[in-house]
Amino acid sequence: MPQLAQLPDIFWSQLFWLAIVFGVIFFVFGLGIVPKVEATVDARDTRIAEDLAIAERARAEAGETEAAYHARIEESRAEAAKVAAAARAESARATEEKMKAVDAEVGARIEAAEARIRAATTAALGEIEGVAAEAAREMVRRLAGVAVTEAEAAREVKAAMAHG
Numbered sequence: 001m002p003q004l005a006q007l008p009d010i011f012w013s014q015l016f017w018l019a020i021v022f023g024v025i026f027f028v029f030g031l032g033i034v035p036k037v038e039a040t041v042d043a044r045d046t047r048i049a050e051d052l053a054i055a056e057r058a059r060a061e062a063g064e065t066e067a068a069y070h071a072r073i074e075e076s077r078a079e080a081a082k083v084a085a086a087a088r089a090e091s092a093r094a095t096e097e098k099m100k101a102v103d104a105e106v107g108a109r110i111e112a113a114e115a116r117i118r119a120a121t122t123a124a125l126g127e128i129e130g131v132a133a134e135a136a137r138e139m140v141r142r143l144a145g146v147a148v149t150e151a152e153a154a155r156e157v158k159a160a161m162a163h164g
Contacts, residue, residue, distance in 0.1 A: 125161075132157045 137153040140146055 129154065129157050129161065132161075 133150065133153040133156075136157055137148045137150065140148045140153075
């Protein structure tokens, strides 16, 4: 092969140019591109660290906000319990007042009914006394043949009912 035969003639020149190309590539990448990439990576690392610090602060603030939120909820629950207790107390007081009013009204009705019963009893007793006096007068007249006045008969019936 003819290419292999030329190898000893061109070997040193190709090795020279290979070294120059690699040197240029090394210096271009090593001095030009690699520092830029390193700067970008460092900037990225710095940005990530800052973002993580910001996220940590935000998480801490969120925790504080959540704690404040829970505290406000507990305060609201306590206030709601106070309002509910006050409402129950007010309701109980209003119910008690209504019960007192109803008791007073029922008491008044009972007293009125008792007064009517006493009046009816007194009237009935008066009528009974009148009927008993008339019957006693009639019995005395038929049995003893004695005429008794209406006033005497009424007085005797009243005395008998009082002892009786």
